[in-house]
Amino acid sequence: MTSVLTIENLHQTFEKGTINENHVLRGIDLTMNAGDFITIIGGNGAGKSTLLNSIAGTIPTEQGKITLDGKDITRLSVTKRSKDISRVFQDPRMGTAVRLTVEENLALAYKRGQVRGFATGVKAKNRAFFQEKLASLNLGLENRLSAEIGLLSGGQRQAITLLMATLQQPKLILLDEHTAALDPKTSLTVMALTDQLIRSQQLTAFMVTHDMEDAIRYGNRLIMLHQGKIVVDIAGEQKQHLTVPELMEMFHQNSGAELKDDQLLLRS
Ligand SMILES: Nc1ncnc2c1ncn2[C@@H]1O[C@H](COP(=O)(O)OP(=O)(O)OP(=O)(O)O)[C@@H](O)[C@H]1O
Numbered sequence: 001m002t003s004v005l006t007i008e009n010l011h012q013t014f015e016k017g018t019i020n021e022n023h024v025l026r027g028i029d030l031t032m033n034a035g036d037f038i039t040i041i042g043g044n045g046a047g048k049s050t051l052l053n054s055i056a057g058t059i060p061t062e063q064g065k066i067t068l069d070g071k072d073i074t075r076l077s078v079t080k081r082s083k084d085i086s087r088v089f090q091d092p093r094m095g096t097a098v099r100l101t102v103e104e105n106l107a108l109a110y111k112r113g114q115v116r117g118f119a120t121g122v123k124a125k126n127r128a129f130f131q132e133k134l135a136s137l138n139l140g141l142e143n144r145l146s147a148e149i150g151l152l153s154g155g156q157r158q159a160i161t162l163l164m165a166t167l168q169q170p171k172l173i174l175l176d177e178h179t180a181a182l183d184p185k186t187s188l189t190v191m192a193l194t195d196q197l198i199r200s201q202q203l204t205a206f207m208v209t210h211d212m213e214d215a216i217r218y219g220n221r222l223i224m225l226h227q228g229k230i231v232v233d234i235a236g237e238q239k240q241h242l243t244v245p246e247l248m249e250m251f252h253q254n255s256g257a258e259l260k261d262d263q264l265l266l267r268s
């Protein structure tokens with residue numbers, strides 16, 4: 001099995017040396033294999049977003065080593081990493097350019113990491129390709145190519161953001177509670193779409209969620225973070241047959257803490 005991402009002894013501290021010093025990641029070790037779809041769960045402030053930010057490079061690494069596809073990226077800039085790592089955030093407004101049309105947004109994502117030519121606008125060949133990709137989402141968006149993104153609903157925007165994030169076959173995709181701001185029905189649609197895109201392109205993915213059922217349902221591996229440490233890491237068959245009470249018990253055993261009901265969605 002080839003490893004796509006390795007994290008060795010990662011530590012992150014905010015406001016170091018001040019009274020507010022906060023040691024958020026406390027020695028994370030993790031190896032992700034090609035095609036791993038890992039769900040991450042943990043209470044508020046456990047360090048989930050900080051972990052994703054460290055991988056993407058938006059937070060410089062304080063201590064530790066991050067390797068992507070065999071290359072040390074620990075000190076690489078966000079821009080350089082973004083050629084291989086794509087992200088989808090909670091806020092549907094984050095992933096797209098509001099004043100540009102659907103096809104202009106897709107064209108930008110399509111050009112990511114390529115040398116830009118002189119041509120502006122969207123080529124006919126690309127338009128047909130975008131239309132086909134949009135049609136595969138089954139949301140009728142193939143008829144909205146020239147609509148301004150800002151006019152679409154949050155769910156439609158999040159679906160397009162997902163498409164943009166996967167258009168160039170990234171080495172790694174990071175999803176940070178990307179359905180949390182959507183209504184329950186739209187959230188289900190976008191989650192199903194996420195699963196479909198990740199599986200069909202055999203992407204290596206990291207998905208933060210607050211929903212324990214979703215964390216169990218999706219992906220092939222599940223990680224629980226507690227106070228900046230991985231306290232549960234289960235995969236394959238064991239994860240497939242896991243129940244929410246079992247997961248809570250594992251968390252309790254390994255962390256010595258109780259899960260608070262208001263921090264995680266325990267039921268669907
Ligand atoms: N850029 C930052 N500067 C200072 N403190 C930060 C920064 N980012 C996160 N923190 C702090 O680090 C801790 C972990 O935050 P993080 O966002 O990683 O948690 P999380 O597990 O994603 O939580 P949530 O479920 O609420 O999204 C929190 O105490 C937070 O206030």
Ligand SMILES: [Mg+2]
Pocket residue numbers: 048049050176
């Ligand atoms: Mg977070």
